[in-house]
Amino acid sequence: MKNYKLIIFDWDGTLMDSIDRIVSSLQAAALSVNIEPPSDKAAKSIIGISLDDAMIELFPTASPVIWQKAKLAYKEQYISLNETPTQLFEHSRHLLKVLKTHNKVLAVATGKARDGLERVWQDTKTKHFFSSSRCAVECQSKPHPNMLLELLEELNIHADDAVMIGDTVHDLAMAKNAGVDSIGVTYGVHSHDELSQFKPKAIVDSLIALENLLVN
Structure with missing residues (x-):
């Protein structure tokens, strides 16, 4: 990787x-x-x-x-x-900490509105991990590449040096449209077979496996 x-x-x-x-x-x-x-x-x-x-x-x-x-x-x-609980996946916070200790630049590209992202960042106390973010109300919706292209420009990072990680075909299609590598995760919405259509660099079944890929 x-x-x-x-x-x-x-x-x-x-x-x-x-x-x-x-x-x-x-x-x-x-x-x-x-x-x-x-x-x-x-x-x-x-x-x-x-x-x-x-x-x-x-x-x-x-x-x-x-x-x-x-x-x-x-x-x-x-x-x-709605009282259905929402929380970070068990390994999410650990993964973010590890990536920051390895001097990775982290960002978010989400279908959430800005107020929604800010709210969950506050609830989970995770905003400080991320250098930037793009939300659906600020850009054209996934799978349009707009979110990723704006992040690359803002952070002054070439597409070859970036990777998009997501659980849906919308995430992986956006990455493909932006010329950015992607990694699919199967514990969210879409299956391995659905994600594989967009030729990600890898598909993993857990955040622990994702950490092993990204930190080597």
């Missing part, structure tokens, strides 16, 4: 175990605006893209007014009403 200078992480499903809360919040939001809730599989499939794009993908026949209502309902569910 190449000795990358910049390691860019997706957040939900990669560093944080938040998939069940996202899925159940989307389903509750749909019910609250009287539309058919998505299946678990459908709800998982949009994790990583912007909430605007998610509404269109999940509810293609709904009106823009309903999409907006569903977005607001989802945010209320996720932030205030």
